[in-house]
Amino acid sequence: MTRNHYLCVFLYVYSIECAKILGVFPVPSISHQIVFQPIWKELSLRGHEVTVITPNPLRDALLSNLTEIDVSSSAKRAMDNSNIMKNLDITKSVFSRIMFGNHLLDALVKEELEQEEVSELIKSDETFDLIILQVFAMQPVVYGFGARFGSPIIIGISTLEVFLHTHDTFGNPTHALVTPDMMLGFKGDLTFANKVESLLFNIWYRMLYYWYALPNADKVARKYFGEDIPYLGDIERNTSLLLVNLNPIMHGVRPNVPNVIEINQIHIKKKKPLPGDIQKYLDSSPQGIVYFSLGSNVKSANLTESTRDVIIRAMAELPYKVLWKWENDYLPGKPDNVMIRKWLPQQDVLGHPHIKVFVTQGGLQSIEESITNGVPMIGLPFMSDQPTNVKRITELGMGLGLDYRTMNKEQLRDAIIEVAENKKYKDQVNNSRMILVDQPMKGVEKAVWWIEYVLRHKGAKHLRSAAADMSFYEYFMIDVICFLLVCVSFSIYATIRVYCLVVWSVRKPRSKVKSN
Structure with missing residues (x-):
């Protein structure tokens, strides 16, 4: 083969592998964005020309072929008056939580689409080979990007279990008893009442989505992407692949069609040195440390005074020191054995050998980090998938769960001491860790491999289930x-x-x- 032939082959391969990619990740939650960030970073490092719409840009000057459109200001406007903790509280009915989530995400997406940089991108002559869309709840407006830029390949990605309509997009089985929807919070054996509720929910949700949410989203999409785009439901069903952040510990086994790919541990990083004061505090506590953090959405500083008082009094009676992620400068009534910080490098903290218990809201990413570092947990669930996750933690013996609304000082104190001192919780977390980390490749590598697989084959029609193109009846x-x-x-x-x-x-x- 001549030199020119080699050059032609190289250019051909290069033209396929180096693509123009648009990523749309609208939800302003760092616990979600940390799953997406390693993916768009790795795609950029592999030579792809990547443009990302996100409220949490990396701002890494070394990524020369990465363009990040920061929509944090737009997202903040939409979230400021949402009172998300109150409206997504587990005490609310499933109906009210889903409807609130739909209205909130509708307002969020509209705000971000109206931001100047996003609007200019939509109106531009830009084209993309691939669009990666965050799949979130009942909000398909973002699929309008798939029609606006030359009908490129579309990949969906989610940081947690997806809703019923997303399974429908791929023809993925959704048996009401085998795989109840995460919003119902069912785990383990279902009672007869649970079975009836799950079946009725499957019917009601689909009616709500296909007859109300999707037609309304289509109207919104036409306002921003043009009247000539196809029906939004048709664009959604043209999605080639779904990457969903699930793991074999928290989610068990479910049947998936070939183009639904489970990924996990994407955000798990190599350990870094802790800040000096944190390192000194942890090193000086051989009796053990309790790490307390309610994540990026709930926030300890937003707790009611009564709940905060219960926690403070329980912490004061512990025989351990406490490291508390508290988002304000001052914690009223702070006990002497408690150190507060507005932000903490959670993975590095959990990796310290003196951490005995992690008190968490039960977010999936936090649980993965805790299992990866072999730390048992106390779960205080507030919203979304957190109650289901905490039930799973308890069932597997990796920790205990409490109801933040009804717990008292003694219950919280005793639960923490029980999990810290009883070796069975630590052993079970370590058993789960061995299963979780025993993977053929890292989460980022798996996600990027599948993304480039779809690029190489210009879609994944050969993986598409016939069920995806069938009507409901x-x-x-x-x-x-x-x-x-x-x-x-x-x-x-x-x-x-x-x-x-x-x-x-x-x-x-x-x-x-x-x-x-």
């Missing part, structure tokens, strides 16, 4: 069942009629003989 064979019911009904009717005729014909002659 076809998939559940409603027409076939109705036909069979009609046939059975007719057969029963015909049998009864024949029986009646036979009986009548037998009885009639006997009646005549008797009368004669």
